[in-house]
Amino acid sequence: MAGAQRFAKHRGIVVACAVVAAVALALGLGLGLRKDDTAAGVYVYGDTTLTGFNKAEFESSASNALNFRKGVASLVSTVDVADVSITSVTDVARRRRRNALRRMLAVTSQVNVDFTIKVETNAEQTTVKATYVAATPTVLLTALNNEGLSVTSVTTITVTELAPSPSATPPATPPATPPATPPATGVTELVGVAKKKAVASALKFKHVALAPSAGLNTSVSTGVSRKRFERRSLLQVEALDTDSFDDTSDYKTHPKTSTYVESMSDTVFETLNMILCFIDSTNWPENLNTGAYITELDPYNCDNLDGDRVKGKVQYRFIVNASGPELGDDDDDDARTEYKVNIWVHLADNEYMPYVDTQLFIEKDDVVIKGAEVFVKKQTFTYATPEGAGMQMKGFVQALCDIGDEDSECASETIQFFEQFKDGENEMSRAFKVHASSSGTKAVFIEPDDENGTSFVGKMVSDSEHMKMTYRGSESCDKLDDRGYLGQRYTVFDESGKRVSLQSYANLVSEDTTYRATMFYPGSVYVDTYTSAGEMDATTKTAALAAFEDGKTVKEIIDYDNPAVTKTLRVRRGVLYKMTSADVPVSTYKDAIVVGWTYADNKYSELQIKYDSSSEVLQIVSKREQTSTLGSNTISAPRPLTMEDLNNEPLFVWGSIFGRGSATLLNLTHYAVADEETVQPGSLASDLTLTCGSECADVSTFSNLQENNSGNDMRYESPTRDDARSTYKEYTFKKDDVTLLEGATEVVYDPSNTNFNWDMYGVFMTLFEASTENLATLNCAATSEKCEHASKLSVHYEWRSSPQHSMAWLEDPNDADDKKFMVAPLQLQGRMPTDASAIPPTPSGANYAGANLDLRYEGGWMAGTPQTCFNPQTGERKTPTYNNDGFIKCSDSNDEVWWTRSDVVIPDGITLQEPSTSKKYVVKVDSAVELLVRAESSACDSLTYATDIELPTESDYEAFTMPTKPDIATLTVKETDKN
Numbered sequence: 001m002a003g004a005q006r007f008a009k010h011r012g013i014v015v016a017c018a019v020v021a022a023v024a025l026a027l028g029l030g031l032g033l034r035k036d037d038t039a040a041g042v043y044v045y046g047d048t049t050l051t052g053f054n055k056a057e058f059e060s061s062a063s064n065a066l067n068f069r070k071g072v073a074s075l076v077s078t079v080d081v082a083d084v085s086i087t088s089v090t091d092v093a094r095r096r097r098r099n100a101l102r103r104m105l106a107v108t109s110q111v112n113v114d115f116t117i118k119v120e121t122n123a124e125q126t127t128v129k130a131t132y133v134a135a136t137p138t139v140l141l142t143a144l145n146n147e148g149l150s151v152t153s154v155t156t157i158t159v160t161e162l163a164p165s166p167s168a169t170p171p172a173t174p175p176a177t178p179p180a181t182p183p184a185t186g187v188t189e190l191v192g193v194a195k196k197k198a199v200a201s202a203l204k205f206k207h208v209a210l211a212p213s214a215g216l217n218t219s220v221s222t223g224v225s226r227k228r229f230e231r232r233s234l235l236q237v238e239a240l241d242t243d244s245f246d247d248t249s250d251y252k253t254h255p256k257t258s259t260y261v262e263s264m265s266d267t268v269f270e271t272l273n274m275i276l277c278f279i280d281s282t283n284w285p286e287n288l289n290t291g292a293y294i295t296e297l298d299p300y301n302c303d304n305l306d307g308d309r310v311k312g313k314v315q316y317r318f319i320v321n322a323s324g325p326e327l328g329d330d331d332d333d334d335a336r337t338e339y340k341v342n343i344w345v346h347l348a349d350n351e352y353m354p355y356v357d358t359q360l361f362i363e364k365d366d367v368v369i370k371g372a373e374v375f376v377k378k379q380t381f382t383y384a385t386p387e388g389a390g391m392q393m394k395g396f397v398q399a400l401c402d403i404g405d406e407d408s409e410c411a412s413e414t415i416q417f418f419e420q421f422k423d424g425e426n427e428m429s430r431a432f433k434v435h436a437s438s439s440g441t442k443a444v445f446i447e448p449d450d451e452n453g454t455s456f457v458g459k460m461v462s463d464s465e466h467m468k469m470t471y472r473g474s475e476s477c478d479k480l481d482d483r484g485y486l487g488q489r490y491t492v493f494d495e496s497g498k499r500v501s502l503q504s505y506a507n508l509v510s511e512d513t514t515y516r517a518t519m520f521y522p523g524s525v526y527v528d529t530y531t532s533a534g535e536m537d538a539t540t541k542t543a544a545l546a547a548f549e550d551g552k553t554v555k556e557i558i559d560y561d562n563p564a565v566t567k568t569l570r571v572r573r574g575v576l577y578k579m580t581s582a583d584v585p586v587s588t589y590k591d592a593i594v595v596g597w598t599y600a601d602n603k604y605s606e607l608q609i610k611y612d613s614s615s616e617v618l619q620i621v622s623k624r625e626q627t628s629t630l631g632s633n634t635i636s637a638p639r640p641l642t643m644e645d646l647n648n649e650p651l652f653v654w655g656s657i658f659g660r661g662s663a664t665l666l667n668l669t670h671y672a673v674a675d676e677e678t679v680q681p682g683s684l685a686s687d688l689t690l691t692c693g694s695e696c697a698d699v700s701t702f703s704n705l706q707e708n709n710s711g712n713d714m715r716y717e718s719p720t721r722d723d724a725r726s727t728y729k730e731y732t733f734k735k736d737d738v739t740l741l742e743g744a745t746e747v748v749y750d751p752s753n754t755n756f757n758w759d760m761y762g763v764f765m766t767l768f769e770a771s772t773e774n775l776a777t778l779n780c781a782a783t784s785e786k787c788e789h790a791s792k793l794s795v796h797y798e799w800r801s802s803p804q805h806s807m808a809w810l811e812d813p814n815d816a817d818d819k820k821f822m823v824a825p826l827q828l829q830g831r832m833p834t835d836a837s838a839i840p841p842t843p844s845g846a847n848y849a850g851a852n853l854d855l856r857y858e859g860g861w862m863a864g865t866p867q868t869c870f871n872p873q874t875g876e877r878k879t880p881t882y883n884n885d886g887f888i889k890c891s892d893s894n895d896e897v898w899w900t901r902s903d904v905v906i907p908d909g910i911t912l913q914e915p916s917t918s919k920k921y922v923v924k925v926d927s928a929v930e931l932l933v934r935a936e937s938s939a940c941d942s943l944t945y946a947t948d949i950e951l952p953t954e955s956d957y958e959a960f961t962m963p964t965k966p967d968i969a970t971l972t973v974k975e976t977d978k979n
Helices: 002-007 055-059 062-073 100-104 122-134 139-148 194-202 264-280 329-333 540-547 700-705 772-777
Strands: 038-051 084-091 112-123 260-261 294-297 316-323 338-346 355-363 367-370 373-376 380-382 392-402 413-422 427-438 440-448 456-460 468-470 474-493 505-510 516-520 522-529 553-557 564-574 575-585 594-601 603-612 617-626 649-654 663-665 668-678 690-691 730-732 739-742 763-768 795-801 807-812 817-821 826-831 852-858 861-863 867-870 899-902 909-911 920-934
Touching: 038 122, 062 084, 062 112, 084 564, 100 260, 112 122, 194 367, 194 373, 264 338, 264 355, 392 795, 474 861, 474 899, 564 817, 690 795
Parallel strands: 260 920
Antiparallel strands: 038 112, 084 112, 294 316, 316 338, 338 355, 355 380, 367 373, 380 392, 392 413, 413 427, 427 440, 440 456, 456 468, 468 474, 474 920, 505 516, 505 553, 516 522, 553 564, 564 807, 575 668, 575 795, 594 603, 594 649, 603 617, 649 663, 663 668, 690 730, 690 763, 730 739, 763 795, 807 817, 826 852, 826 909, 852 861, 867 899, 909 920
16 A cells, blocks of 8 residues: 555646537538527536545535636636536546556546536637637646645646547448458468568567457458449449459558457556557568668557547657568578567657667567468567666566467467566566467456555456456456457558558758658648757757748658758648538438537537438437536437428538538538648649638737737627628638738738737638629628528638648759648548448447448548447447537546447458549558457356466566667668658
8 A cells, every 4th residue: 555655646637628618500510500699508518537636525625616616717817716617526437548657656536527617609618618628737737726726736638639530320230240260361372572571460569468359351352343432522433353453462462450359458458558559660570680770650549548649749769670580582591590679669758757678589480381371489579668767667578379380370379478667665567477279268467456555366268159357356258259340450552452651741850950840741840849858948949949940941851762851841820721512412321320419599409310211211319408417318209300400500410420520411301521621832723812701810910919818809800690791801812822811911820929829729710712603602692691601612711820730841942843742641432341241240230331431541540430439347339429519428427438449340352432533442451459248247157267377477577688779860760660
């Protein structure tokens, strides 16, 4: 107990703040929808978890609640303490964290505080919400301390930059279980390129989990035409015939899918799997024996379980040195006998554990090839913090495969793991050992109990049908023959079977190579303000930022042969998005529940609707009124939707069946679905004259805005949505310079005005071309008429200007016409196979046969698949819902643990198309996750835990010697490490 208390010496607040504002008719998109009508009973809803109190302690003194309300109110000048109400205080369980370091610093008591803030208008609602979203830890901590709430630290209040992908509920008919045999890789014997890729894949340490995985067959037939998909292009998407690809193509030689089972016991391996994820991303097999190099990684994908990462904001730079026998057919003649990979891990933004040394070790003779399969008899991954580090950590994981000359696969497999942390006199450790054979799997594991200084001892046993596990005092029984599969990472191939590699960001250094930055699509430039010693001081940070301003000479890091190419960096402080909409029949999205919010009689109501395929009618299935809480469903049975249900107005709706998550229900027969595209210099034939009908930016106010001002203070008072077209503002977009002008003045935020919060209140305008045709569509041909919302048009525009929204590119210093833009993520559309048996079973049991796909692919990650809610404690799955700001949620209870996961695997061989170019691509899944279905506890009564498994201890850890660390200033980055 005492040791745990010493580890928990830093008391603080863990803020799990999902502040959401109710917006009138969901962002005011669609015909006749208004954003700035004054309405009574408009609120902002807050949800914050405080560490350092339990419920009894918090409620023991009325001053705690009052001081909390005062602190929250003090963050916004327009909010009075009387406007802040606490709606509930509940004890909560400790949250999962991937970073074990955070676990060690956790404290025992937590309460969740739900609160509301009453505001006067929807415009104020937007600005108040944004304030709490953007509040820094220092701001929040100071506010609470100033009001007398005894808090010593807080975490960042975080909200994702993009709304999480929503979900839908397709038909409930479960697809057939796929064959257990893994798909062929395109070869029956490993030679040449296929051998090289298969060995490289086998040498990488896979995600560690306790439960046995079953593998996955993701292949579908190819060479058969797919039915067309409906949306903007309405093209006939003919499937690519993958059988015609060359046998040595990337597609044919791509390694088979790897899978693992996800469960609550994953907490045992949090730090390990985080590091393994980073190591897997270094592409070391592609750089074998090339000497030390730098790999640059975004922690967004490997260390983001808490959802507190911003994509692109932090860039890790690891030094990698990999040596060993050459992969492929020439390895027999290679005298080297071992693979050794050393990686100097640098977690630049982790002040407690910034450096970790790692080593992967495999003997050449332990790599065994059986037909088209590769097995590794023994591989060991060891890691430790360097000597002298304040926080000492060390650990190892070792995988053993018992395979003989006559065996076609491992006769048995063993994985053992040990990890230890030390901080002064205090220490904690965790370990596990699992042994799998044809008769089943047995495991024992131990992890620290942070709350009382003891340890949890867990056990697992399985046979061919069930798995029983004891985890933190609770026992569960899961079925092994009834799994749901979700896709984790994918690879996309072009029409020739070649792997698609996108460069959506560029690594830059200043002209004197002192400072570094990263430029992302479409033009956000993040300057690295960390050094090996930690965060830069103010003077150095200012110099670093100045080195990457518009017109500065920079160098782009490319690869070994061309390590730094001199470029001119061009930066515009705003970006124009072209919004292209299409009307899509509601029947396109069969049986998929989508959610929208209406506002009438001073009340918000949540509507759930779906197109019912059996009755071929758009139905309303749920209506719940929002008061202080969300009420019960007043729709006793699904019935046909009417326009009266929508208040005779279009309805903005959310559902991942739309891909990126949202659409507008125009009427009872059609949705309007929009895609956005950045307008680049030189892409237009002429300048654009654009019209703003409401909330128009007034550039003359920008330099005078103060800390207590909001977005409303940067706009003209007129026009509003109720004003005639004669009052509308006109702007000019210059096609070559990609600037938006009002007269001769550029409409961009003013970075010299540091008094105003531009991060929170950036410039945003909806614009359209006032052509005769467009004015007729918007029903405002006469200047005395008011126009309907621009989203009714097939094409309209959005102008955004803030530190996060800019346009940047690189130019050849000797040729300004030679421009380099970052590549946008692939926008892909297509359709799932119409044969349900070709789709692996889904976690929710939903059947996505024939479902439309609207996806976004980048660097192996595929966004836009349907989502499901999964409770790892109970095994329950359910369809997510959405609050009235479009954010996905699984439960109103803070005492429950829910994970949001993709609900489907996109099968191998599916043909997708990029609408803007009509180019076709095919997909293969690289890794997938298996979710088990909970069984009755009695089904596991015959299973008995092992009593003879000995856990590894510190004595089993074998210290390793890192080579001399190379000077990072002398190393370069290969372009292949930017995927």
